[in-house]
Amino acid sequence: MASKLSPWGACRSLTIRTRSILQHAERKATAAPFHMARRGMADNTTSREPPSGSDGALPPSMAGKASAEQPHTSPRPEQFAPNWLNAEAIARLEQVAAGEDMYDNEEGLKFGVLSQLPGKHDHLQKRYPEVLDQVTKLLMRDGKLSKAQRDMAFILNFLRTSSAPKVSPLRPLLPGAPPAHTLPLDPVAYLTLAIDSVAPLLRIRSMKGMAGGGQALEIPEPMAARQRRRVAVQWILDAVNKKKSKGSGRSMFAHKMAEEIIAVIEGRSSVWDRRQTVHKLGTAARANLNHPALLAKRK
Amino acid sequence: MAAANCWRCLGRPSTQRLLAPSSIPSFKNPTSVAAFTTSATFLAKDDNQERPIEAPGPGERKAFRKRIQLSNDNALKVSGLSELEAQQLVDPTAVGQMASLPTGLVDQLRTIEAFKPTQNWGLFRSPHMLVRKDTVDFLGDMTKRIANKETVRTVIEGERGVGKSMLGLQTMAAGFMNKMVVINIPEAQDLVEARTDYSYIPRTTPEQFSHPSYILKLLQALRSANEEVLSKEIIKLEHIHLPGNLSRNASLATLANVTKEPEFAWPVFNALWQELLQPGRPPIMFTLDGLSHIMRISDYRSPSFNLIHAHDFALTRLFVEALGGKTHFPNGAAIVGVMTKGNWLKDKSVEKALEQARAAQAELPIPERDAYYSKYDERVFEALKGVEVFDVKSISKLEARSLMEYWAASGVLRMRVDEKTVSERWTLAGNGVLGELERVSLYVSRL
Amino acid sequence: MVITTYDGYDLQKTSLTILQVFVLGINFHPQKLVKKTLESFYSLGPQTSARIMAKYTIHPLARLGTLPVKTVTSLTAELSTMTIDNDARRIVQDNIKRLRDMGSYRGRRHAMGLPVRGQQTRNQIVTARKLNVLDRGGGDRIRGT
Numbered sequence: 001m002a003s004k005l006s007p008w009g010a011c012r013s014l015t016i017r018t019r020s021i022l023q024h025a026e027r028k029a030t031a032a033p034f035h036m037a038r039r040g041m042a043d044n045t046t047s048r049e050p051p052s053g054s055d056g057a058l059p060p061s062m063a064g065k066a067s068a069e070q071p072h073t074s075p076r077p078e079q080f081a082p083n084w085l086n087a088e089a090i091a092r093l094e095q096v097a098a099g100e101d102m103y104d105n106e107e108g109l110k111f112g113v114l115s116q117l118p119g120k121h122d123h124l125q126k127r128y129p130e131v132l133d134q135v136t137k138l139l140m141r142d143g144k145l146s147k148a149q150r151d152m153a154f155i156l157n158f159l160r161t162s163s164a165p166k167v168s169p170l171r172p173l174l175p176g177a178p179p180a181h182t183l184p185l186d187p188v189a190y191l192t193l194a195i196d197s198v199a200p201l202l203r204i205r206s207m208k209g210m211a212g213g214g215q216a217l218e219i220p221e222p223m224a225a226r227q228r229r230r231v232a233v234q235w236i237l238d239a240v241n242k243k244k245s246k247g248s249g250r251s252m253f254a255h256k257m258a259e260e261i262i263a264v265i266e267g268r269s270s271v272w273d274r275r276q277t278v279h280k281l282g283t284a285a286r287a288n289l290n291h292p293a294l295l296a297k298r299k
Numbered sequence: 300m301a302a303a304n305c306w307r308c309l310g311r312p313s314t315q316r317l318l319a320p321s322s323i324p325s326f327k328n329p330t331s332v333a334a335f336t337t338s339a340t341f342l343a344k345d346d347n348q349e350r351p352i353e354a355p356g357p358g359e360r361k362a363f364r365k366r367i368q369l370s371n372d373n374a375l376k377v378s379g380l381s382e383l384e385a386q387q388l389v390d391p392t393a394v395g396q397m398a399s400l401p402t403g404l405v406d407q408l409r410t411i412e413a414f415k416p417t418q419n420w421g422l423f424r425s426p427h428m429l430v431r432k433d434t435v436d437f438l439g440d441m442t443k444r445i446a447n448k449e450t451v452r453t454v455i456e457g458e459r460g461v462g463k464s465m466l467g468l469q470t471m472a473a474g475f476m477n478k479m480v481v482i483n484i485p486e487a488q489d490l491v492e493a494r495t496d497y498s499y500i501p502r503t504t505p506e507q508f509s510h511p512s513y514i515l516k517l518l519q520a521l522r523s524a525n526e527e528v529l530s531k532e533i534i535k536l537e538h539i540h541l542p543g544n545l546s547r548n549a550s551l552a553t554l555a556n557v558t559k560e561p562e563f564a565w566p567v568f569n570a571l572w573q574e575l576l577q578p579g580r581p582p583i584m585f586t587l588d589g590l591s592h593i594m595r596i597s598d599y600r601s602p603s604f605n606l607i608h609a610h611d612f613a614l615t616r617l618f619v620e621a622l623g624g625k626t627h628f629p630n631g632a633a634i635v636g637v638m639t640k641g642n643w644l645k646d647k648s649v650e651k652a653l654e655q656a657r658a659a660q661a662e663l664p665i666p667e668r669d670a671y672y673s674k675y676d677e678r679v680f681e682a683l684k685g686v687e688v689f690d691v692k693s694i695s696k697l698e699a700r701s702l703m704e705y706w707a708a709s710g711v712l713r714m715r716v717d718e719k720t721v722s723e724r725w726t727l728a729g730n731g732v733l734g735e736l737e738r739v740s741l742y743v744s745r746l
Numbered sequence: 747m748v749i750t751t752y753d754g755y756d757l758q759k760t761s762l763t764i765l766q767v768f769v770l771g772i773n774f775h776p777q778k779l780v781k782k783t784l785e786s787f788y789s790l791g792p793q794t795s796a797r798i799m800a801k802y803t804i805h806p807l808a809r810l811g812t813l814p815v816k817t818v819t820s821l822t823a824e825l826s827t828m829t830i831d832n833d834a835r836r837i838v839q840d841n842i843k844r845l846r847d848m849g850s851y852r853g854r855r856h857a858m859g860l861p862v863r864g865q866q867t868r869n870q871i872v873t874a875r876k877l878n879v880l881d882r883g884g885g886d887r888i889r890g891t
Contacts, residue, residue, distance in 0.1 A: 081377070081708035089717035096718075132744060152744040160711070161371045161421050184373035185710045188743055244355070251364070357777070493805045496812065508803070562814075600800035 131192045131229065138233045139257070151254040156187040158258035171267030173197040183265070194264040198235070198271050199228035200278045204285055210293040217291055220282035235271045236260050367414050368421035369405065375710040376424050383428070385476035388469060389439040393430050395701045400426040400472070407475050410524040412485035413468045415588075417641075419737055423709050429702050433466060433691050438473045441633055445479070445582050448631040452622050454590060454653060454683065457691030459640035460734020466691055467586055467637040474584035474633065480525050480575055482517070484618070487589035488642070489513065491597035491609045499602065500565065500613060506601060509613045511561030514568050517614075522555035528581050529555060535577050538570050551575070565613055572617065575630075582631040587618055590636035591643045594679045610678050619682040636686075648676040652683040660687055693731035696721055703740060712740050767810040767818060770825045776811025780804050780821075787825065788883055789834035798824060835883040842882055856880060 128136070132152065140148035164181040167173060174197045183190040202220045210217035223231070236257070243256045263269040288294065355363075381387075383398040400408070405426055408414060420426055441451050457463045474481040489495060490510060500507045522529065529552040538545055543557045551574055558567050575583055587593070593609040601607050609615050620626050621634045647669070655665050668675055694702070700721045706712035714720055728736035738745075766773045774783050784795035799806065801824070802817055810818070829837070845853030855862045861874040 081704065085707070085715045086704070089715060092717060128744060136744065146745075149745040153742045156743050157422070160373060161368065163372060185375075186713065252360075255363075494807055496803075496805050496808060498803045599805065600796070602801045602803065604797050604800045 129188050129192075131195065132188055134226065134229055135191065135195065135233055138230065138237070151251075151257070154251050154254035155258040155261070156191065158255065159187040159190045159261065160184050162258070162262060165262055165265040167265060168267030171272050173265065180265070190265070191261060194261045195229050195232045195236070196225075198264050198269070198275055199232035200275050201228065202278070202282045203227075203231070204278065204281050207294070210297075211288075211291070212293070217288055217293060218281070218285045219288045219291075219294065220285050232271070235274050236264065236269075239270055365416050367409070367416055369409070369414065369426050370420075370424060371422055372424070373710075374422060374424040375708065377427070377705060377708045380427060380705075383472065383476075385473060387430055388434060388473050388476075389442050391435055391439070394432050394435055395695075395698045396430050397427050397701055397705045398430060400428065404472060404475055407481075407524045408468065408471060410520050411471065411481060411483040412520065413471050413483060415464055415485075418465070419741055422711050422741060427705060428465070428469065428472075429694075429698060429705075431462070431694055431698050433462070433689075434469050437466065437689050438470065441470070442473065442477065445477075445631040445633060448582075448629065450624070450628045450631065451633045451635075451687070452624060452685065453633070453635050453687045453689050454622075454656070455635060455637045455689050455691060456653065457638070457640075458693075458732060460732050460738075461691045461693060462733040463637050463639070463691050464588055465733070466689075467588055467635065470633070470635055471584065471586060475524070477582075478528055479582045479584045479633070480521075480528055480580075481584045482521050482586070484517070484587040484614070487587050487592040487615075490612060490615055491592055491595065491599070493598035496561070497599050497612070498562075505611065507611055507613050507616065508599065508601075508607060509565035511564050514614060515559075515561045515564035518555055518564055518568050518571070522552055526552055532574070532580060534574055536570070536574060541566055541570060569613070576626070576628065578629040580630050582633070583628060584633045584635070585618060585621055586633075586635045586637065588637045589639045589643075591638055591646060591649050593619070594646060594649045594676070594682065595644075608678065610682065619678075622686060623682045623684050646676075646679075647672060647674070648679040649683070651675065652680050653688055655680075656683055656686050657688045659685070693729070694733055694736070695731065696725050699725045699728075699731055699736060702736070706740060767813075768822075769810070769818060770822050770831075774810055776809065778810050780808045780810055780813065781806060783810055784821075784825075787830045788832070789828075789830045838882050839880070842880055846880060 126133070136148050136152045137145070139151055162184065164184055167180045173193060177193050177197070178186075178189065183193070200223070202222050204218050205221045206216040206218050208216050240253070240256045240260050243260070260269060260271075264271055377397075380397050380399050382401050383404070387393045387396065387398055414420055414426075437453075437455075441453075444451050455463050455466055471481050471483060484490070490513065495510055495513045497508050497510050500509050530550045532551040534545065534547075534549050534551060534554055538554070541554075541557055542560070542563050545554060545557060551571060554574065555567065555571050558564065574580070593615045595609055596606045597609045597612070599607045599612075610619050617626075618634070618636075621628075621632070622636055651666070651668055658665050700716065700718075703712060703716045703721055703724065707714070707716045724736060724740055725731050727739045767776050767778075768774075769783055770787070780799060781792075781795050784790050784798060785792065790798075796806070798821070799808075802820060804813065804817065813821075842853070842856050846857055847853070852862050856878045857880055859875050859878050860867055861871055862878060865871070865874075
């Protein structure tokens, strides 16, 4: 049953279970309607006083099922969203209703197998997506991380509630980007797409005095993903600081920032011009890679 | 040598460009090797930078801050949920169900400002709410007693973020659906913080004050939200002191609409209140959010330069007398004060008064006042005498599951909702504190 | 369907259509705070202005445009009974002038813009330089502008 590691685990779960386990035949008879109140969800060992009488209450999804026992209540519609996520959850619950353990098929692990093993440098504090973490810290001023996080939450919420962007064909986004109308429902992807799309591929490095006659030699250099994102966010922040003030209070800055990100996706933002300028410069400066001074230095 | 069109290899294929490559404006003069200059680009003046930033107009910032959005077209439509009915709010078998708010009810609730900017209405397609155990307990009892023409005097208490204001909203929804006259003061601190105008009410001893424009706004909101009930009632008293001509058969809605001048707002409001207290009228529901704010000395000053006690304002006095049981309601009434924990200076008088009310309710010995504390406010004890205290508790896992299924169906919560995840979030949310559950579920980043 | 509500500002906006408000014959912008208006008169500080405003039940954040006309009139009446502005300024200036005319030490120090009450003058006499002048408080306020 619950734990294969300790023989006492099975006994413990037997003592907790106050209702009889449904027999297999019984499961077939009541195949679809199962009783959620019998699920044994009440393994509640917390100190907080639980709202009393919650055992008798049925969740809405189960309200229809109750009609078998209580004919006077009118049947209510099935309230699970019809998606595969819930289908899987329902399958598990049925397993429980049949008297098996929820995670029986998973080699005796109480909470299943991790879908992705933690990497070498992963630790507990890495709870946010990588881009989110980096951008939040770039928004931070005077070490006030908490405020930056609040701004970030506002930005994501704003992206979620504003209408779907119209992508301009003149400013193509990253290849393979999801369709624009699906973006608001995944604000992190929205933000990531905006930043990654507008991020420059390279930067121009000035080598002092190498062109001869005191002139600097400008050579293009590729950047890592993290660097590129940083530059993109800095550009976006520059554009944001030039915008008109929007309301007062905690959401003023975040509101402007969120609008700029939408502008980036829609190709209206001035940040695209900066990207283009850098790329043009980079293309032009590519010739400098074969400059004698540079070649000499390489040797 | 850099080719003319080569910089494009750094760009992304655009449909437009792929279709008509010849139309692309290319570099006519390719840059020569090495000793080129880019200073022209750098020195070029950015006109955008020079433009001064305009300041927002008066009131614009606050309007933005206080904006309440009740729908989100991006969120998925959740089908299969029923519309909220009055019966559902008092039915114990309905606990844990999500229900959508009917459009008419949404309009009424919005008019009396029952929705708050801090609540997450703007994330979902249309307003829905969870019928929780506390809702059914509170409203079931209340509805039963009002039907018997009793007066329910309750203070809604609870931890921060546990859903006190939300229960207040559900109470108002029940009031509207049961055809009560609903009066709501959405933010009690607006009345004491000296942010809105006030004036002396002539011939009152001890002197009383009113909030002319606030009461006018309240009156208008009250009239438009309760139009259906008020327009059926005909005035019974004489109102010769009011401006305008009120005919004998005028309805209460007309009475509420008789003035547009802040100066006459309080007399009209008072007249309406007196009318509502006549026998045979519909029951009254008077709710106030942020009760602790009106249990102190306000920031306003009287003409003799003394600070005015919050209970010396006519509107708060009306509420406080109703809450303290001094007003007799022949038709039944619900007087509900919602406490706030988000912004509240702790006050020993309020705490002690509620403690005593709680003890009286449970028929336990009444706790004594602290003998070494001399600053107890007698008026606070008077105002909270004999009230019932309703403690909003945290939600159960079943309710949390129902809520999370709704969030997932709306596309806002992007995770699998099963026993494990529900249990995990429920625990993260301080064992089912509703506001915390929203924070850990609806926000990717920390809010 | 997007349902959005805003806090109501119509009340304030309608009364702000008045272009100018005259207090004691002086023209002020209707957006100006009543408190600031009162304190623009010489000799009225935070204490006095707060008391005057409490007397006419004006809240501290009230703007001139939102006041009823009769309150503005009674404010003007109240102010006209007080010794403020040019009258108050002249009293101070007369006192300094008297000291100067007597040829007293204090009068001389005022004329020189130096500390009057025996302070050291090696450092830090900025306040004295600012205040100790014969026409203290500046020139007269020009009426009606």
